[in-house]
Amino acid sequence: MKNLTEIEKGWIAGIMEGEGSLKWNEKGSSQGQIRLQLQMTDKDVVEKLANLLETNITEHLPKNPKHKKTWRISIKNWDKVEEIAKTLLPYMGNRRTEEYSLVLEKAEKRKEWIAQGGRNIAWKRKRNNDGSWEKND
Numbered sequence: 069m070k071n072l073t074e075i076e077k078g079w080i081a082g083i084m085e086g087e088g089s090l091k092w093n094e095k096g097s098s099q100g101q102i103r104l105q106l107q108m109t110d111k112d113v114v115e116k117l118a119n120l121l122e123t124n125i126t127e128h129l130p131k132n133p134k135h136k137k138t139w140r141i142s143i144k145n146w147d148k149v150e151e152i153a154k155t156l157l158p159y160m161g162n163r164r165t166e167e168y169s170l171v172l173e174k175a176e177k178r179k180e181w182i183a184q185g186g187r188n189i190a191w192k193r194k195r196n197n198d199g200s201w202e203k204n205d
Contacts, residue, residue, distance in 0.1 A: 069122055069151050076120055081159030083117055090153060090167055092174050100178075102171060104149045107140040114139040121152060150175040 072080070084090070088106040107128065108114060118125045118141050128138045143149055153168045153175075160168055 069148070069155065070120060072120060072155065077155060078159055080117060080120055081156045083113065084156060085159075085161055085164050090149070090164075090171055092171050100174065102144060102146055102149050102174070104143045104152060105140065107138050109136045109138050111139045114141060117141060123148075146175060146178060 070076075084104075084106065087108050088104065090102075090104045092100055092102050094100040106114065106117060111125075114125050121141065121143065123141050123143055125139045125141055128140055130137060143152070150172065153171050157165060157168045157172070
């Protein structure tokens with residue numbers, strides 16, 4: 069991520085506070101999935117955010133022809149999302165602070181899991197239908 073000014077950090081936080089989302093989902097892998105996302109109809113705003121966060125935008129056409137097309141950024145890289153969350157945390161309101169803190173906590177646990185060889189162990193396991201993990205020798 070770029071070396072952001074305080075004004076840029078505040079601008080990003082304001083946009084993410086109002087329009088964005090930061091989610092952690094425990095399904096999909098042994099340590100869950102993470103995603104920072106913003107989708108809106110104002111292409112110039114999404115482009116500016118994408119530039120500041122050094123990511124790409126995608127265009128989404130509506131299924132309903134009466135709706136406008138939107139542009140989206142979606143970041144799923146754990147390290148990048150963690151860096152953004154740490155940067156924006158001091159600027160967020162109460163509800164978003166809770167969400168960002170939870171994601172940062174999950175990121176720390178993931179780092180510990182990786183340090184303990186978790187990735188190597190996960191490759192040797194498979195998920196059962198009930199969400200539990202089974203060793204796959």
